[in-house]
């Protein structure tokens with residue numbers, strides 16, 4: 001039996017060099033430098049992992065497929081319920097773009113994750129909108145659940 005189990009040759013995850021780097025980077029960082037003193041995860045990392053494949057690292061999207069988040073009225077505007085709903089449940093109102101899947105639900109985003117991503121997008125690529133708080137986001141996430 002032991003010989004059989006040993007023969008199964010499981011990948012050796014004790015060797016950190018073969019584990020994708022993002023698995024480690026996703027761990028929450030110390031130091032409450034975000035609004036309200038909350039210990040938020042790294043919004044830039046979360047964006048890279050969950051959003052950049054479509055919206056691109058430069059936030060400019062892909063014409064005819066993925067809209068830009070740079071200069072987006074949703075990202076920089078005041079309708080936080082729409083913004084949070086898009087992140088959690090996906091979005092598909094316009095025929096000229098592809099369909100955004102429910103990225104947040106699939107990834108089990110916490111209010112902290114969503115807040116960190118929103119604040120990253122609201123302050124990147126020339127966007128200059130007021131940061132949102134975990135409290136604001138949590139109220140909306142509870143409501144749209």
Ligand code: HEC
Nearest residue numbers: 050051054066072073074091092093094097098099100103
């Ligand atoms: C699989 C591709 C894909 C991924 C991954 C993705 N999106 Fe989207 N996103 C889209 C598409 C497509 C639309 C436009 C849908 C439409 O208008 O019909 C969109 C629209 C949006 C909008 C509305 C922009 C506007 O100005 O109308 C926001 C905000 C947004 N996404 C944020 C995010 C965030 C934040 C993430 C990561 C958590 C993310 N998206 C991940 C494909 C994606």
